[in-house]
Amino acid sequence: MALDKIGIAKRIAQEVQxxxxxxxxxxxxxxxxxxxxxxxxxxxxxxxxxxGMGAFPFDGDEDADIINAGKQTITTKPGAxxxxxxxxxxxxxxxxxxxxxLGAMEVSxxxxxxxxxxxxxxxxxxxxxxxxxxSAENIIVAMMHSNKRGESKVLKKCxxxxxxxxxxxxxxxxxxxxxxxxNNFYLLERAPGVSIEEIxxxxxxxxxxEGEIPEMILF
Amino acid sequence: MINKKVKxxxxxxxxxxxKMTLMLGGFGLCGIPEKAIAELVRLDIRDxxxxxxxxxxxxxxxxxxxxxxxxxxxISSYVGENEEFERQMLSxxxxxxLTPQGTxxxxxxxxxxxxxxxxxxxxxxxxxxxxxxxxEFDGKMYVLEPAFKADFAFVKAWKGDAAGNLVFKGTSRNFxxxxxxxxxxxxxxxxxxxxxxxxxxxxxxxxxxxxQRIFQGENYEKRIEQRTVRQRD
Numbered sequence: 290m291a292l293d294k295i296g297i298a299k300r301i302a303q304e305v306q307x308x309x310x311x312x313x314x315x316x317x318x319x320x321x322x323x324x325x326x327x328x329x330x331x332x333x334x335x336x337x338x339x340x341g342m343g344a345f346p347f348d349g350d351e352d353a354d355i356i357n358a359g360k361q362t363i364t365t366k367p368g369a370x371x372x373x374x375x376x377x378x379x380x381x382x383x384x385x386x387x388x389x390x391l392g393a394m395e396v397s398x399x400x401x402x403x404x405x406x407x408x409x410x411x412x413x414x415x416x417x418x419x420x421x422x423x424s425a426e427n428i429i430v431a432m433m434h435s436n437k438r439g440e441s442k443v444l445k446k447c448x449x450x451x452x453x454x455x456x457x458x459x460x461x462x463x464x465x466x467x468x469x470x471x472n473n474f475y476l477l478e479r480a481p482g483v484s485i486e487e488i489x490x491x492x493x494x495x496x497x498x499e500g501e502i503p504e505m506i507l508f
Numbered sequence: 509m510i511n512k513k514v515k516x517x518x519x520x521x522x523x524x525x526x527k528m529t530l531m532l533g534g535f536g537l538c539g540i541p542e543k544a545i546a547e548l549v550r551l552d553i554r555d556x557x558x559x560x561x562x563x564x565x566x567x568x569x570x571x572x573x574x575x576x577x578x579x580x581x582x583i584s585s586y587v588g589e590n591e592e593f594e595r596q597m598l599s600x601x602x603x604x605x606l607t608p609q610g611t612x613x614x615x616x617x618x619x620x621x622x623x624x625x626x627x628x629x630x631x632x633x634x635x636x637x638x639x640x641x642x643x644e645f646d647g648k649m650y651v652l653e654p655a656f657k658a659d660f661a662f663v664k665a666w667k668g669d670a671a672g673n674l675v676f677k678g679t680s681r682n683f684x685x686x687x688x689x690x691x692x693x694x695x696x697x698x699x700x701x702x703x704x705x706x707x708x709x710x711x712x713x714x715x716x717x718x719x720q721r722i723f724q725g726e727n728y729e730k731r732i733e734q735r736t737v738r739q740r741d
Contacts, residue, residue, distance in 0.1 A: 336609060337535040338679045348737040353538065353730035354666075354678035360536040360589075361736035371678055373685040373713075374535070374561070375617040378610030382628065401633075405606075412597060412606070413588035419636060420610030423629035454633035 290482045291463040292505075297431050299324045299507050300478075301390055301461050304429055305331055312336065312381065312421060314391030315359045317431040321390055332368075334386055336377050336417040341369025358417065381417070382424045389425040391418060393432045393457075395447040398494035400457040400469045402430060403449035415452055422453030434462035434491045441493035443467065443474060464488050466505065473497045478505045509704050512672035512722045517547045520695045520721045524660055526553045527580075531616065531661040531687045532560040532570065536589075536733045539680030540569050543697045543725035544662035548573060555580040559656055561612060561683055562586055563593045568731050577601070583656075585609035589733065608636060611653050613683060618655035619690035620718065625654045658691035664725075665714070668698035672716025673707050681713065689718030696722045 292300070298320035305311055305321070307329035313319050322342070325331055333342040335357040342357060343364040351362035380386055395403040402422055405415040422428060435441055443460065460467040465488045466478040473495045476488060481504050489496050514520045521544060524530075530548075534540030545564075548556075549572050558579050564571035573579050574592050581603035587593050596602035607615070608630040618626055627650035631637045641652040663684040666677035674696055676684060688694050696714075701724040 335679075337538070338682050345736045345738045347740050351732065351735055351737055352678065353732045354680040356536065356538050356679050356732075356734070358535075360538070360733040362732060362734070363736075371676075371681055373676075373681050374609070374613035374683045375686045378613055382610055382630070409598075412594070412604075414584060414586035414606045415608055415636075416586040417609040419608035419634065420628075420630040423608075423632060451634045 290480065292480045293463070295320060296480070296507060297461055297463060300466065300505050301429055301431055302326070304459070305329070305388060307331070309387040310334055310340070310385065311388045311390065312386050314418065316392040318390040318392060319359060321431070334380060336381065338372050338374060338377050339365060339369060340372070341366045343369070378417070378420050381420050384424055384426060386425060387427060389421045389428045390431055391421065391428070393430045393442070395442050395444055395449050396430050396457050396460055396469070397444045397447045398469065398474055399472045400455040401447050402452050402457050403447040404452050406450045408450065418452050422456045425456070428457050429459045429461060430457050431461055434464040441491055443492045443494050445494045464491060475499070476502050478503055480505055481507070509671050510716070511670050512716060512719055513670040513701070514721045514723050516723060517543045517697070517725070520544070520697070520723045521547050521551065523693065524548070524551065524553060527555045528553070528659040529557040529559065529657065531656065531658045531691050532558060533663040533682065533684030533687050534560065534562070534569065535679065535682040536562050537564065537569050537731050539664050539676070539682050539684055540564070541662040541664040541697050542728055544695060545569060545572060548578070549576060552576070552578070554578055557581045557583065559583045559658060561609060563590050565590055565733065566592050568729070574602070581605065583607055583612070585612050606636070613686050615653060615656045616683060616686040616690045619657065620686065620688065623655055625652050627652055656690060659693065661687040661691035661694040663687050663694065663696050665696055665698045667700045667702055667707065668696055668722050669702050669704045669707055670722065671704055672696065672719030672722050673712045674698070674714040674719065675707060675711065676713050685714050688714045693720045694718060695720070697725045698722065699725065699728055
């Protein structure tokens, strides 16, 4: 069965390693924080100026001066720090952040990503996404495999305005885990009960299937 | 001590005129210069260019200036959550220059620090880089981005003193420190004005040299955009 958003978040949480500084984008990526193992030490960075984000505050404890990049009220963990926007992007541009997880409207087999604009229809802006994808070396995209009209979002070439070029390393969708390498999507894992044929037919880009493809193991 | 203190927001905004370029701190509604924005609405200046990460919401923050069509052009990184903004932009009434967030911050910081321009990898290969000079360093491509030039910067801090020293709180810091000294005149509004000497010199986020005018605002609304809480067990 294809995963829901929580399933995608749970699978991506397995990519988070002990000692990582992690930047989470808005949407599915934000959910990842809930499923990271308690046995590892991870610091979440939010580009509006906080390192060491904690859980949402208890009702009544919320502070207008402490929010995440999605403008949600948050708390901080012991050891947290606040900083200005230029410092925040020094962390990002200077490659001090180990893992970046963000949503996308489209990805292509050469690692391009589009997630900020649909010409004539929707323009919300790129926020920090262009800075993140231009510098991060470890970028995981969290998204549904197809859009609401059933069209593949895993493409040979992006049709929407790009956010960054040749930068995505891994894609986790409701159907599969894909590695982006040598201008191809390599199928690494299938969602539980999803066949290779289903993944293939939902993938417009070049899908490489080598050997046995295991099912994802979700806790 | 060089005294930067002015008595109110009216005095703080003296010299602000139509068609000027204004920087405004804040991320979403967090750390926005509420009092300066209210005064810009009251002054009814027109055709201004605003440099601000976001554009507020329909009825608060820079959304108040948008509603009165006082803004000619916005330079921002993210403008979601504001219907009037989206409407004016898609209809062509409002010019918008979308800029990657880190580039936006650095264009402020470069102006503050006296750099005319800098190279960044952000936006390379996208429409943000169209028409801009690009250059390769160590096998990677970068885009040349110029520093901002602005007439006024409006920032909001938590505490300040008459010397113009500022201390920020939480994530309301965001772009505010980067905009101090990045415009011809920097106006700081603070929630609490303390006596000179009370702020520990070790813990000052922005030294007074970057600030020309400072005043204490009253009754900050500090609206929360996305109140997200968990329930106690």
